Every structure is written in C-alpha cells, then in structure tokens.
Amino acid sequence: MFQSAISTTENDTLKQSFSTILNGLKSKMKSVYHERSDINELGIKRGMPPFIMREIMSVNPFSAIIPKEHGGLGGDVKESIALMSAASYESLALSLTFGINMALFLQPVIKAAQPEAKEAVLKRFIEQQNMGGLMITEPDFGSDALSMRTSYTETDQLAHLKGTKHWAGLTGWADFWLLTARKDTGDDRLARDLDFFICDVTQPNQGIVVEEFFENLGLYQIPYGRNKIDVQIPAVQKLVPEKSGVKLMLDLLHRSRMSFPGMAMGFIQRMLDEAIEHCQKRFVSGKSLLSYDQVQQRISQLQSYFTTVSAYCVNSSKKAGLANDLSMIGIEANAVKSLSTDMMQSASQTLLQLVGAKGYKLNHIAGRSTVDSRPFQIFEGSNDMLYSQISESVIKLMKKAKQVNLLEFIKSFELTSNAAHLVRDLFNFELNYSVPQRKLVDLGKILSRVISLEHVMDLSNKGFSAKLIDGAAVHLRQEMQQLLSSFNAKNESRVIEDYQQNTDWLLYT
Template sequence: MNETILKATTLKKEIASQTTEPIQEFLSKLKEKMQQVFHLRGDINQYAQQRGLPPFVLREIMDTNPLSIGIPVEYGGRGAVMRENLALLETASYESLALSLTFGINSALFLQPVAKYASHEAKAPVFKRFLENKTMGGLMITEPDYGSDALNMQTLFTEDEDHYNLSGKKHWAGLTGWAEFWLLTARQQTAKGDLQRDIDFFICDVTQPGQSIKVEEFYDNLGLYQIPYGRNHIDVSIPKTHKLTPHSTGVKMMLDLLHRSRMQFPGMGMGFIHRMLDEGLNHCKQRLVGGKSLFNYDQVQERLSKLQASFTVCSAMCANSAKNAGLDKDLTGIGIEANAVKSVITDLMQQAAQSVTQLVGAKAYRNSHVAGRGIVDSRPFQIFEGSNDILYAQISEGILKQMKRLKESNLFDFMKSNPLTSRSADQLKELFNFKLDFQLPQRKLVELGQIMGRVISMDMVHKLGDEGFHKDLIDGGIEMLHQEILQLMGSFHRNSQIQVIDNYQENSSWLRYTI
C-alpha cells in the first residue's frame, strides 16, 4: 500500500514539474525522446510502412506528457495555451506528420472543447486519466452517408432520467479503436420521431459499462498509416453530467470547435514544411549534376525559394493563431479566416512534398523517403475537416455576404476596409479594383476563395514582418503569394466554362481517325 502511495506521489511531482518548466525545455525532452525511438532504437522509415506504431514508441513518447499542453492549469496541465499547442504540433510534425496529427486530434478535437464546454464533474476525471494514464481522445462527427453535410447527421439521442442514449454510425474518426475517450455528436429525437436541427456533444468513455463503441471496419487509409481510421457503430448510454454545455447553441459550439481546430493546422504544417525545406536544401547542396551542385541551377532555386516562402507564410499563420485562437476567444464567427488558414496551408504542405520529391527524384519515390511519404501523408489534410474546394467556396460566400450587407460592390474598396485584408490591399489595388459580380457560379466561387485565401495569408505575412521577422523571408513569402494571386486572377477573369459531355463515347475513338 505504501509503495502504491509513493508511486502516485512521485507521479504527481513529475507532472507538476512538467507543467511549470519553460516550454522550450519541455519540447526538448520530446525531441530527445523522438530521436531515441525514431532513429536510435528503431527506424521511422520502417514504421511509416506499417499500420499503427510499435507499442514502445507511443509509450515512450507519451511518457513526456505532451498532451498536458492541452489541459488547464487547475487540472494539472500546462494551461491549454495556444502558442504552446502550436509549438507542440510543430515539434512533432518535423519528425512525423502522423504523430503531430495524433496530438492535434487529442488537443484540438477533444481536450480543448472539453476544457471549454464540459462541467467540472466531467473534466476532472478525464484530465486526470490523460495526465496519469496517458490515455487519448478523439471526435466523431462524420457519418457514412453525410460526409460534409454534418448538419444533417442521423446519429440520434433520446434521454431518460439519468442518461442520454445515442445510436448511429460514425466513420473516418482519427484514432478509431485506440482512443478511450470520444466526443460524440448527435441530434435529439423528438416525440414524433424527427430529429432536431441543433447538434449536441457528449463525452463517451469506452472503458465504462454501456459506453463501448464497436468498430465495424478498419479502413486501409492511403498514407498516415500510424493513425487508425474506420467505421463505428454507436449504441451507448452517456451520463447526463457528460454532455457539453454550449454558450448559445450546439451548432455555434461546433463552429467554435472546428474553427479553432482549423486555426491550428499551421502548427502541423510548420514542422512538416520546415522538414521539407531542410531535406530539399541538404539534397540540392550535396547532389552534383553536370559537374556542379544542384543547388546552383535556376529551376532548383525556384523550387527552394517557394519552399522557403511557404515556411514564412506558415510562420505568419502560427503567430496569428497564437494571438487570436485561444480558448478565451469565441471563434464562431471567424469562418472566412479559419477556412483561409486551413485551406491555404494544406495546399502549401502538399506543394512542398511534391516539390521536394521532384528535386530528389527517384530516390524520393518510396515509402521510406520522407518526401515521397509526405505526398500521401499531407494529401488528406486538403480533405478532412472540410474539403478545400468547399472551404474556398465558403470564403467567397462569406465575403459576398459581407459586401452585400455593406452595399459595396468594388472588391478593392471592400478589401481596404476589411481587417483581414487591409494591410495588403494597396499593393494589390491594380488587380482588385473592379466591381464583383454577386451571381458567381460555384467554380468561380472556388477560384475567388483561393485568391482571397492568399490575400488573407499575405496580410498575416505583412503583420509578422511588422513585428521584426527576417525581412528577406518576408519579402519572399509576399512575392510567392503575389505570384499565385496573379495566376489565379487570370483564371478567375476567364469566362469559359467547360462542361461535361454526357455521351462522350460518340465519335471519340482516336483509332478510327488513323486509317
């Protein structure tokens, strides 16, 4: 008994020391542990070709208590400080995008919403398990028949005296079968059998009676092999104490949660793009082609400079999120900004992996190479938590709505007065000084969203430059974004609309025309 008490006391002292040490020291311990398990005791390039992670790898990494960053101080954590969470994601993604996403799922999609919206009665035991037992948690929103159409989810709940009873199906939840805790989303069933419009969130503990979640299938996901995904059957009974309490409506709570999560994508992108940049620079400096270093070729310089510019843009996004996306902020209404951050940074992540693979050549076209693997690992980031095509269209819809409300049709004048774009508006006046058609087809909404996402990103880069960030890097980041805006503008102003030919098989065999 005394030995048990001693171990518990020692553990509490270790946790307390971890929560008070400077963040750089805290992250240094994580870096050391990743170096040991990924490079000294094992080979990360071999792990990346297998499903899951060897148990000792996750155990050793979790021993550093990385998820304490997402837990409030009053519950023994480091305080759920946004800058620290972004730094954690950056540190992990330099070595493993899958590990960083694992941390992101736990923090942005479980710990942060629980910290903000759960009752003390629910929070205390959950956070205790995270700190002492190194458990994990995730979020289930997506359903097999209602992917991006979350508001029409069919998972339902009814209530009795002490419990909420949930039933339905969820899929593509990261950490399927691993996590002990889940935030489950559902709509209340009325007496008539209909489902209410609003959405509620419930904390499910799969270790408790009546709360087990059945995994019906594990998916053979392309990339991110270390993270299990699958289809889940929900038939659980949740104590009434474990329902999240929205500040207004459940839909607004979901928006606050998702927008905050999207604002944290740059943390995962930061370490990944940094790694791609280092890999590209090191390879090109060492590789000799035609008697000179690959680094000295002009096209190579073009690719490397864009990688460096992406590094700068991501740095600006991280600084912006650190200041503006904390748990004390209500992010319900920042859809334009959050969608821009998520979509632009994930595009840049994919471009970075593609570019380094091109620079390295055949050697990178393997699962065991960080760049080639990075192509498939970064690709789903453009899809989950909102497909980028949808998010870009939503950016445009949000901007058009604001312009209509202001009775402003000139895009430059709107940008000049909008806090998300005012810093960059003047240098882009020549491109944006025109009246915008409010009746845009969907494909033009996507193109305009791509453009405005990069203008919003440019504003963030300017603001980081104002703070004293490396001027040459700032100039490179602004120039790259300017080039992309120019290219996208050319497409936006072109009015041709290619349509699908339904009976394309008719007169379309080239072989007939070679006789």
C-alpha cells in the same frame, strides 16, 4: 502592478515548464524514430509499435494545455501549435494524433464539459496519458454534418446514443470520444441542433464497436474505420455549450482549423531542410542542383510557405485561445486551414520533384510525405468547399456594404486592410455578385492569399527575417496574378455524359 508581476512570473514558469516538455518530446522522437527504429520503415506499416507512443507520452505532452487547477501547465493554443510543429518535423501521423487529442477533444472538453466530467477526464490524461478523439462524420453525411442521423433519447440520468460514425482518427485506440448526436423528438424526427457527449469506452455500456478498419491511403500509423454507436452515457458527460451545439461545433472546428499551421509548420520546414540538403549535395553536369535557376525558384517557394505558415502560427497563437469565441471567424479559419494544407501538399511535391526517382518510394521521406499530406486538403472540410465558403461570405459582406469594387472592399476589410496597398493594381475591378461555383473556388484561393499577405506583413512588423518576408510577398502576389487570370478567363465547359460516341482514336488513324 502587483497583479502584472504575478502574471509575468506565471508566464515565465509556464515557458520553463513547457520548454522541458518540448525538449523532452524532441529527445524521445529522436530515440524512437532514429535510434530504436527507422521512421522511414515505420511510416509504411499500419499501426504504431506500442513502445513509440509509450515513450512519447511519457513526457506528458498534453499536460501543457490542461489548466493548472487540473494538474496541467495552464497553456493554450500557442503550446498546442508548438507541440504539433515539433511532431510534424518528424512524423505527420504523430502530429495529427496530437492535433486530434488537443484541438478536437481536450480543448472543447476544457471549455464546455461539466465540472465533474472535466475533472475525471483531465485527471486520466495527466495520470494515465489517456487519449481522446472526435466523431462527427457519418457514412451518408460528410461535410453535411448538420444532417447527421446519429440520435439520442435521454432520461434524467442517461442519454442513449445510436448511429454510425466513420473516418474518426484513432479509431479503436482512443479512451475517450466526443460524440455528436441530434435529439430524437419522436415520430422519426430529430432536433435541428446537435449535442456533444463524452464517451468513456472503458466504462460499461459505453463501448464502441469498430465494424471495419479502413485501408487508408497514407498516415498508416493512425487507424480509421466505421464505428457502430449504441451507448448509454451519464448525463454528467454531456457538454454544456454557451449558446447552442452548432455554435460549439463551429467554435471547435474553427479553432482546429486555426491550429492546422502547427502541423504544417514542422512539416514544411522538414521539406525545406531536406530540399536544401539534397540540392547542395547532388551534382549534375558538374554543378550542384542548388546552382540551377529553376531549383532556386522551387526552394524559394518552399521558403515562402515556411514564412507564410510562421505568420499563421503567430496569428493563431494570438487569436485562437480558449477564452475567445471563434464560431464567427469562418473566413479566416477557412483561409488558414485551406492554404496551409495546400502548401503542405505542394511542398511535398516539390521535394519529390527535386529528389527524383529515389523519392518515389514510400520509405523515402519525399514519397511518404506526398501521400501523408494529401488528406489534409480533404478532412475538416474539403478545401474546394472552404474556398467557396470564403467567397460566399465575402460577397455577402460586400452586398451588405453595397460595395462592388473588390479593391475598395479589401481596403476596408479587417483581414486585408493593411495588405491592400500591395495588391491595388490587381484588384481594382467590379465584382459580379453572381459568381459560378468554379469561380467561387478561384476567388476563395485569391482572397486566402490576400489574408495571408496581411499575416505576413504583421509578422514583418515583429522583426521576422526581412529577406524571407520579401520573398513570401513576391510569391503570394505571383500566385494571385495566376489565379486572377484563371478567375477572369471564360470557361463554361460542361460534362459530356455520352462522351464515348465518335471518340475511339483508332478510327481516325
């Protein structure tokens, strides 16, 4: 009982301290984005004025997830999700900057760095508000990360890494980088496993050369580019995984994907608030836009997204803590990342449609949000690829269980069992294991929505608004019906490479 009382006291202290950081962040964002500058103008310019990050980092937001023994609050995924959500209501670029630092750098460092290196890194995050990022992707190896060619040789004291990395968010900005590389085993052969190294660009022989800054489409405030890696890193800065480097990467990426709802949450709420406010004030033929049935449908869809992503946030806060190994939760992590980012893009498109012509400007939140949210469907795994992987994993499980009826599988699968009765009329059919890739994508989208319905039902049991829960369930079911229609339709159309023969329309007039 005494231990429980201590835990309760510590939890209350964490809540109070974190509340101070969260409120401080919101206050700083109001100041830098609305009083000292205009976010609508900042959002269309490359880079970020130094005073913005200086003011925002002055509240030391990353201290929330740093362990208490290293000077932080001792928070975890829930706090990081809340910070990303607060940031994304104002700026998707700022929220992504938070996500890169917390999910892709700090959390793996906290979990797997050697004590000496961990202490040094976290001390600088606390005292100097440093930033860190992750470099995995290479010019010839995007989603095929395990084929990366960045290599290293090592002695007892140093590891020498050489290679090229690109599309790392915060290129040229971050003080620290997590670099991935494969060990050079000689004869131009690389080890199958990969390793992670903390690169401190402020130290001799650890500088990373930016060969090119990219003119990225959207998220203008975050720099991306191509980086030349030729660094010598002390052995103490090599991460030590519990099992293997691949397992560490999967754990890292899955935790990051489970954190995507943090970026989606505030963003979708902003799209919803903007849509409601615009449609209340805009009158057409003597009636407010909000009184039109089609507008009601569109905004209720946004509320469905808001509810579903809220359910994701609650679920991730419960499951994605650093104490848990997430390397094997690919189905759920892929579903959460893919559908939450699809919802982000759809929400921005809805706002743009409702606002009309004036939204078709980069310095309007509708236009800027449409461009900024689009890459979320691509990075950390293209959504088409992730949906396919969901289907492949489910089919593998069905084969193992010798199950061919999709409904029976959904009823027994831990991620969908409670939602099965709500969709039993849709899924009572036998699934052919030999599914074409284009159908795997459709099936993955369908399964992601069943998983989402499960999360929404769990949220309902916690007391969330019943009206919003009901609306989300209706929209998720409707989307499943539409996707099932596409899945069941026969479509084997192929590319006609010499399509230009007999296709000049002018000849037929």
